[in-house]
Amino acid sequence: MLLSVVVTAHRVQGYLRAALESVTGQADAGDCELIVVTAPGGGLELGIAREFAERDPRVQVLPLDRPWERGAARNAGASAARGSYLLFLDGQDLLLPGAAAEIAACLTPHAPGRSDPAGPPAEAPGTPDVLRLGHDRIDLWDRTRQGDALPHARSQIFRRAFWEAHALRFTEGLYDDVVPVHRALLLAADAGTLGTLDRICVRHRVRGTGAPATARDRAHFVVVQAYERLAAETGGDPRVTAVRSAHLTAVLDDPGRIAPGDRAAFFRAAGLPGRYTAQRARRAALAGRARARSAARAGRKSLRAQVMRAAYRADLHRPLDPCLAVYGAYWNRGVACNPAAVYAKARELVPHIRGVWVVSSRHRDRMPPDVPYVIEGSRAYWRTMATATYLVNNSSFPGGFTKRPGQVYLQTHHGTPLKTMGLDQRPYPALTNGVSFERIAAHAGQWDFSLSANPHSTEIWDRVYPSSCEQLPYGYPRNDLLCSATPELSGKVRAELGIAPGATVLLYAPTHRDYRTGFLPRLDLDRLAAELGPDWVLLVRAHYFYGRSSGTAAGDRVVDVTGHPRVEELCLASDALITDYSSLMFDYACLDRPVITYAPDWEAYRAARGTYVDLLSGRPGDTPGAVATTEAGLREVLLSGAWRAPEAEALRAAFRARFCPYDDGHAAERVVRRVFGVSSD
Structure with a gap:
């Protein structure tokens, strides 16, 4: 076996699947093995790794038998390896397409396109002991002139016999690759067995906030000790001095690693030349210019906004109210979605905590009379945001508030x-309307809890909203109603909508298109209603971006329900859902009722925004039921009964198993007990 790829998998649940696929999916990766090392217990990463191992004999899963340390995990993977060469990747790294073939060409004697290192032959004639790879790093080191001198295990391939002969091992803690990687490079360079592959083979994706390497604390002082150990093990090699200075300066210059109060101590511990006071003066000058620019921007704001912000800054010095929670939904549209369900359950389980909603002035008429609220941007809003202990939202709070120590922020989604979300939208800049991805990351960095409806969501949220928050795999509180609904409740909602008993009700709920303005259904609703006959009713709900579903017919059998306050009740009233790419399909699956995918512009939608699930594939778990891509096809699905045929039921069952594993009617209770600290006794 030529190559063993060791992947360490800890707190990378949103990245790991793509990382493993980048190795196993290589066209020329047949002569390799993939060893995935997980933490004890493993969490979601262990489940993902086992999925790959079950379908690919080249994949080996190795749970660590001690508390997690990346260095220990890498060492365990190296000990279990059987390949002639070792490549160490993190769980968020990608082996780029075609890299395996290029690497094999360099590591196989006399292979066409082989890059021969200069100097004496290696253990196997013509092949290196250490092969340096071109690398694409999306991290701090891309911004340093000496970046190529800095140690990254992912950027080298090591002959396993060479690694073992020199007893190379990763150290514990941060910067675990400083000693072994530099030692290997120096040894191979001295022996003339250091090769280079001038091709980008590995892409490193940085987690952002919450990743250990970007945590700002004194743990980063260990890099100084790493270089002291390296100097001792190499006999004071002068080449170590040069890379040491480059690396320690880079760590010091990174504001995400060394806190301001620790900079002088790190500077002294590192023994860097020059005076720290001069460096601090330079930083102060830069900060002063930044403050001046901020003041200029503030000067352009309205006087009222400035007054409100000043009052808010004053309120930030007030003590937090342990009995105050603030809620928001859909960018201040009123009481809705998961926050509404959490609010209702909190009133039951923690009645001493007063809940206040944030609503925009244009939506204040939607507020129930018994629900306290504040208008966004008002004096009451800023005081509430400054003093509430609990923050609950399914989108974001307006105005750029400052999250205080002691505040607890639950993001319910x-x-x-x-479709692609968060940082995954970066390849589609034309459709993001100037969205600031830096702000997305900063907002996610404020969260303490992120709620997910299923393992798929947990993976995606973890990657696209980088944060150190706790993921709550509890299900969506808004779906508790769907899980516990009775026929009596469904009948009550139908009666309120004026639907005659015995009618077959279809809820048509298409989603928003980034490349289209206004609601324009790709469906002749009047014609469809006429062809289905008098015993059918179409409930039409446009996306909330559009307001009302203009263009739909009035009457008893085509009913515009866009303005209905609770989509969950519309789901209960219906016998089946017709949608295209709306996430409502995942919630509707809780009901175990038919879902019909009507996707007349699937390829355009995927190209414009990108998707995570192939609805039209027909694969169990991806496709929720019957599929139509034309109006004629949709009519055939409905009139022939294919929408509730056994084949559609089997697809629905697999879809429901994948996306509704937590839905049991008690999600709101789990959330309230965890976030508000309520005992289950």
Whole structure:
């Protein structure tokens, strides 16, 4: 076996699947093995790794038998390896397409396209002991002139016999690759067995907030000790001095690693030349210019906004109210979605905590008379945001509030992701309308809890909203109603909508298109209603971006329900859902009722925004039921009964198993007990 790829998998649940696929999916990766090392217990990463191992004999899963340390995990993987060469990757790294073939060409004697290192032959003639790879790093080191001198295990391939002969091992803690990687490079360079592959083979994706390497604390002082150990093990090699200075300066210059109060101590511990006071003066000058720019921007704001912000800054010095929670939903549209369900359950389980909603002035008429609220941007809003202990939202709070120590922020989200979200939207800049991805990351960094409806969501949220928050795999509280609904409740909602008993009700709920303005259904609703006959009713709900579903007919059998306050009740009233790419399909699956995918522009939608699930594939778990891509096809699905045929039921069951594993009617209770600290006794 030529190559053993060791992947360490800890707190990378949103990245790991793509990382493993980048190795197993290589066209020329047949002569390799993939060893995935997980933490004890493993969490979601262990489940993902086992999925790959079950379907690919080249994949080996190795749970660590001690508390997690990346260095120990790498060492365990190296000990279990059987390949002639070792490549160490992190769980968020990608082996780029075609890299395996290029690497094999360099490591196989006399292979066409082989890159021969200069100097004496290696253990196997013509092949290196250490092969340096071109690498694409999306991290701190890309911004340093000496980046190529800095140690990254992912950027080298090591002959296993060479690794073992020199007793190379990763150290514990941060910067675990400083000693072994530099030692290997120096040894191979001295022996003339250091090769280079001038091709980008590995891409490193940085987690952002919450990743250990970017945590700002004194743990980063260990890099100084790592270089002291390296100097001792190499006999004071002068080449170590040069890379040491480059690396320690880079760590010091990174504001995400060394806190301001620790900079002088790190500077002294590192023994860097020059005076820290001069460096601090330079930083102060830069900060002063930044403050001046901020003041200029503030000067352009309205006087009222400035007054409100000043009052808010004053309120930030007030003590937090342990009995105050603030809620928001859909960018201040009123009481809705998961926050509404959490609010209702909190009133039951923690009645001493007063809940206040944030609503925009244009939506204040939607507020129930018995629900306290504040208008966004008002004096009451800013005081509430400054003093509330609990913050609950399914989108974001307006105005750029400052999250205080002691505040607890629950992000509930508002759907299972089908289309790309968060940082995954970066390849589609034309459709993000100037969205600031830095702000997305900063907002996610404020969260303490992120709610997920299913394992798929947990993976996606973890990657696209980088944060150190706790993922809550509890299900969506808004779906508790769907899980516990009775026929009596469904009948009550139908009666309120004026639906005659015995009618077959279809809920048509298409989603928003980034590349289209206004609601324009790709469906002649009047014609469909006429062809289905008098015993059928179409409930039409446009996306909330559009307001009302203009263009739909009035009457008893085509009913515009866009303005209905609770989509969950519309789901209960219906016998089946017709949708295209709306996340409502994932919630509707809780009901175990038919879902019909009507996707007339699937390829355009995927190209414009990107998707995580292939609805039209027909694969169990991806496709929720019957599929139509034309109006004629949809009519055939409905009139022939294919929408509730055994084949559609089997697809629905697999879809429901994948996306509704937590839905049991008690999600709101689990959330309230965890976030508000309520005992289950």
